[in-house]
Amino acid sequence: MTYKNNHLITRDIFDKVILPVYAPAQFIPVKGKGSRVWDQDGEEYIDFAGGIAVNALGHCHPNLVKALHEQSEKLWHVSNVFTNEPALQLAKKLIDHTFADRVFFANSGAEANEAALKLARHYAIEKYSPYKTKIISFTHSFHGRTFFTVSVGGQAKYSDGFGPKPADIVHVPFNDLDAVKAIIDDHTCAVILEPVQGEGGLTCATPEFLTGVRALCDEFNALLIFDEVQCGMGRTGTLFTYEQYGVTPDILTSAKALGGGFPISAMLTTEAVSSVMHPGVHGTTYGGNPLACAVGCAAFDTINSDEVLAGIYAKRALFIAELEKINQQFDLFSQYKGKGLLLGAELNAKYQGKARDFLNTATQFKVMILNAGTSVLRFTPSLVISDQEIKEGMARFASAVKKVISAY
Numbered sequence: 001m002t003y004k005n006n007h008l009i010t011r012d013i014f015d016k017v018i019l020p021v022y023a024p025a026q027f028i029p030v031k032g033k034g035s036r037v038w039d040q041d042g043e044e045y046i047d048f049a050g051g052i053a054v055n056a057l058g059h060c061h062p063n064l065v066k067a068l069h070e071q072s073e074k075l076w077h078v079s080n081v082f083t084n085e086p087a088l089q090l091a092k093k094l095i096d097h098t099f100a101d102r103v104f105f106a107n108s109g110a111e112a113n114e115a116a117l118k119l120a121r122h123y124a125i126e127k128y129s130p131y132k133t134k135i136i137s138f139t140h141s142f143h144g145r146t147f148f149t150v151s152v153g154g155q156a157k158y159s160d161g162f163g164p165k166p167a168d169i170v171h172v173p174f175n176d177l178d179a180v181k182a183i184i185d186d187h188t189c190a191v192i193l194e195p196v197q198g199e200g201g202l203t204c205a206t207p208e209f210l211t212g213v214r215a216l217c218d219e220f221n222a223l224l225i226f227d228e229v230q231c232g233m234g235r236t237g238t239l240f241t242y243e244q245y246g247v248t249p250d251i252l253t254s255a256k257a258l259g260g261g262f263p264i265s266a267m268l269t270t271e272a273v274s275s276v277m278h279p280g281v282h283g284t285t286y287g288g289n290p291l292a293c294a295v296g297c298a299a300f301d302t303i304n305s306d307e308v309l310a311g312i313y314a315k316r317a318l319f320i321a322e323l324e325k326i327n328q329q330f331d332l333f334s335q336y337k338g339k340g341l342l343l344g345a346e347l348n349a350k351y352q353g354k355a356r357d358f359l360n361t362a363t364q365f366k367v368m369i370l371n372a373g374t375s376v377l378r379f380t381p382s383l384v385i386s387d388q389e390i391k392e393g394m395a396r397f398a399s400a401v402k403k404v405i406s407a408y
């Protein structure tokens with residue numbers, strides 16, 4: 001596929017006009033289909049990044065295109081002064097397939113978590129005491145970039161440098177149940193965690209840890225919040241990851257794959273917890289927007305099918321087999337992390353801190369990958385990527401690895 005492009009829009013413009021909080025790759029993607037992306041020059045890339053675990057059905061999946069197109073000719077936006085059919089449909093789907101009874105829609109993972117944290121504080125204050133405000137979170141966790149969510153997140157590099165932080169938030173090591181035991185008390189309103197830490201390096205919660213935290217939350221009347229923004233919506237092989245642990249949260253947040261590329265997020269909770277909310281306590285202009293929810297409905301129905309979910313473990317196995325071939329040749333990885341197609345390959349001692357070198361070089365060889373922290377390569381492809389695309393992308397990645405390694 002080639003494009004006649006006179007390049008009126010070039011990558012240089014980014015450096016002049018966009019707030020410099022990102023350093024995107026040098027090419028500009030202009031088209032995507034399935035697990036392939038093309039740039040302005042018609043160069044084709046294999047996409048193992050999936051827009052950071054967002055494009056769970058690849059680019060321009062026909063079901064999503066159809067839903068967006070049909071809704072775009074009906075109704076775009078009405079605000080929450082009015083409700084709309086797609087929002088109610090999507091809410092029912094989420095409720096029918098999870099522990100939840102109530103849904104709040106927003107537009108991003110951070111906003112869903114912001115709503116979850118405000119709800120947990122409000123619930124504890126209304127139901128128990130104005131002093132029940134402590135939030136327990138974990139090191140290396142990531143919950144978004146609003147000021148409350150970076151403060152709750154366990155990575156100081158994202159929360160320092162903005163002045164006084166919201167108070168009464170404590171961080172303890174992930175998977176350390178004794179550390180939670182030591183700090184949880186009657187003043188704790190919530191424990192928040194990612195069942196698989198996404199940005200923080202793809203560490204999975206241990207089953208004992210999740211079971212133990214659930215029991216502690218029950219003992220101290222604290223709400224358990226699962227941030228499944230990255231690990232939910234099929235990514236790890238079940239609709240939500242908590243199903244695999246048999247541990248049910250009080251609040252769950254979803255975003256990323258929920259809209260398959262259209263911005264939408266949701267906070268799910270129980271009837272009991274939602275009972276403290278009333279009109280005016282929290283809100284959003286765009287949340288539950290009909291366009292977003294129509295796409296969300298199509299994404300939900302497509303992802304939540306045996307056809308998609310049943311293939312995920314085999315695709316993970318193929319990814320690991322291909323990575324292991326590269327590892328045999330170049331001695332690069334110390335372990336594979338994550339679950340399902342939230343897959344990490346941790347660089348061994350020799351390449352610690354060098355993840356970015358591998359992904360930058362990978363784009364030169366026409367394959368898109370991610371990092372999670374500085375020493376884990378992250379693969380979050382479409383859940384319906386073909387075996388052929390996995391093999392082809394891995395062959396390109398192997399060439400990139402060879403080049404990076406030859407420079408050492």
Ligand SMILES: *Cc1c(COP(=O)(O)O)cnc(C)c1O
Nearest residue numbers: 108109110142143144198229230
């Ligand atoms: C991406 C992410 C967020 C933030 O989502 P945004 O849509 O960027 O606000 C929150 N939590 C987790 C676990 C994430 O991976």
